[in-house]
Amino acid sequence: MPKRDPTAQIAVHRLVAPLSRGTLKRSTNPAFQARLLTFGVPRGHLHRATHASTGAGYVSPMPELPDVEGFRRTLRRAAGRTLERVDVLDGGVLRDVSAAELRARLDGAVLATPRRHGKHLVAPLRAPGRRHRSTEPSILFHFGMTGALTWVTDDSARHRHDRVVFVTDGGELRYRDMRKLQGIRLAGDDSAVDRVLARTGPDAASVTVEEFTERLAPTRRQLKAALMDQAVLAGLGNLLVDEILWRARLHPRTTTADLGDTDYRRLHARMMTTLRQASPTGRVPDHAGWLTGRRDQPGGSCPRCGASLARGRVAGRATVWCPRCQPAQPTSRACSV
Numbered sequence: 001m002p003k004r005d006p007t008a009q010i011a012v013h014r015l016v017a018p019l020s021r022g023t024l025k026r027s028t029n030p031a032f033q034a035r036l037l038t039f040g041v042p043r044g045h046l047h048r049a050t051h052a053s054t055g056a057g058y059v060s061p062m063p064e065l066p067d068v069e070g071f072r073r074t075l076r077r078a079a080g081r082t083l084e085r086v087d088v089l090d091g092g093v094l095r096d097v098s099a100a101e102l103r104a105r106l107d108g109a110v111l112a113t114p115r116r117h118g119k120h121l122v123a124p125l126r127a128p129g130r131r132h133r134s135t136e137p138s139i140l141f142h143f144g145m146t147g148a149l150t151w152v153t154d155d156s157a158r159h160r161h162d163r164v165v166f167v168t169d170g171g172e173l174r175y176r177d178m179r180k181l182q183g184i185r186l187a188g189d190d191s192a193v194d195r196v197l198a199r200t201g202p203d204a205a206s207v208t209v210e211e212f213t214e215r216l217a218p219t220r221r222q223l224k225a226a227l228m229d230q231a232v233l234a235g236l237g238n239l240l241v242d243e244i245l246w247r248a249r250l251h252p253r254t255t256t257a258d259l260g261d262t263d264y265r266r267l268h269a270r271m272m273t274t275l276r277q278a279s280p281t282g283r284v285p286d287h288a289g290w291l292t293g294r295r296d297q298p299g300g301s302c303p304r305c306g307a308s309l310a311r312g313r314v315a316g317r318a319t320v321w322c323p324r325c326q327p328a329q330p331t332s333r334a335c336s337v
């Protein structure tokens, strides 16, 4: 069994090895199952898959900020390599660019140091022997629900969901995506990159508490919806928002109008801690002390107080919280007698 590297990109062997040991239990989460399929788990094995409490074989149902941070580290391993060829195996993941244009613009370019903004990953290109210039193109990746990036330096076979393969002089960068909801863009220069990123809010991992408050407060929405809105703040998804709200002891249906300065400071601080702890793992970890570690357990209990976790749909998403640590706010203070 290959050595497990907590910072390594999630790969097929990390999933299939624990599955074949039979250590995983049943999961009926369709998003999680879709992600397993992406990673090559045979459909017939899905019923045995779940988020294992040991962390073995765990895969986030959908890439969030820490997952994309993991993909950034994957891409960084390819930095400095020269693109020799681009194999577009399925043009269904290309956004606003044709396969021919992608090949033409990338031929002979060198991959420069990548960066992440929210759930976007930017791969600037440069000419050999110098730094990236603002007039040069960048590849933009967005992983949607089932996207992933792998860096392959041996002759291992491509996966059937590898949609675009960037062949370099040192290995292959493979963009895999089963459902093809998002994908790959080509920005002609840095201002084109900025235009795409400007559709989203500031990156959640680098936003200041002042900016955080300024962006959330005017929305007057439920916290769950406001925090997941990429136009407000970029990078948070379903697992992260539940985790952060649990740590901040705020009910997901609390509205931003119900929060005072102290609440915003606490919420921002808990978000930063969560992101700082999750990012090195390349996923939202299912540690025992995390809500994420309990959310998929039948009858799961709060890691902090032991109360049975509550479940419901908030902002259209399956949401988990602790009814004791995160009491519901009155729906309207004006109406409470």
Ligand SMILES: [Zn+2]
Residues within 6 Å of the ligand: 302, 303, 304, 305, 306, 307, 322, 323, 324, 325, 326
């Ligand atoms: Zn609790």
